[in-house]
Amino acid sequence: MRKRVGLVYDDAFLRHVPPDRHPEGPERLTSIVDSLKREKLWDKLEHVAPERVTDSELHLIHSSSYVSEVEAACATGVHRLDPDTYVAAESYAVARLAAGAVTTAIRKLIEGTLDSAFCAVRPPGHHAERDRAMGFCLFNNVAIGAATARAHLGLEKVAILDWDVHHGNGTQNSFLSDNSVHYTSIHQYPHYPGSGAAAEKGAGNGLGYTMNFPLPAGAGDEEYLSALEVFWIPEMEKFKPNLILVSAGFDAHLDDPLSAISLSEKCFAEMTRMVLRCADRCCSGRVVSVLEGGYDLPALGRSVAAHVRELLK
């Protein structure tokens, strides 16, 4: 039977616009959409409109004072929440829709109307902390999805695999002492944001439910694939998640200007196959992949196409 793979996307995601030159701009999504059409994948996807995240979902991860701060910054024309992270007039509404894309996708998987989904969203999310915007991120889309699946959608255990080239500090901190959400990150290290040493393994009840694979500049396909094969897959067979979320950044690509890791598009395809094989065994194939980074536009478009092509197989 043909796989039903959702593409959760809205043109509204183009309305988070930087005040000046910035690597995280709307053209990233335009490049993805063009590539999916060029590669004849666009028509094979189930097109799903995201719903805005609710307050109760958003507040599972972010404090209400921080949410109000982002809203007020957009309303009053503040341009920066940290040296890297801008907001524009519509960014608050767009960021709520980006987080809602993930909860929308998870709901569709649980209802059984989709087998898997890719959320082509921005702003990205994995650096956003409970009380703080960071690293181009306003609300932590993946963390909100995982917490919503746990708190409101009846799932006991969620696994997050973060293959963005940067460590997902915000996601790790959201679930540091939580043994119901397993977080794994493979990233360049040392590198922005500075966290993600191998010794960071969780705390309290969550000890052992965080895994970090810091890799030196120059690492490539072999190191990423072996981290998954040797460590992550066996760990998932023990943890047995009910859902796998992927923080799918494509900035570890060879051509990306923000990193010194050199992944090929084939590696993104192979990692996707591994995630799907693992999900088939532990959670009826339920995978929701969520765009994080990726800043070389042609490489981003090609890498997302390679990823989505595997989801469709």
Ligand SMILES: [Zn+2]
């Ligand atoms: Zn990144």
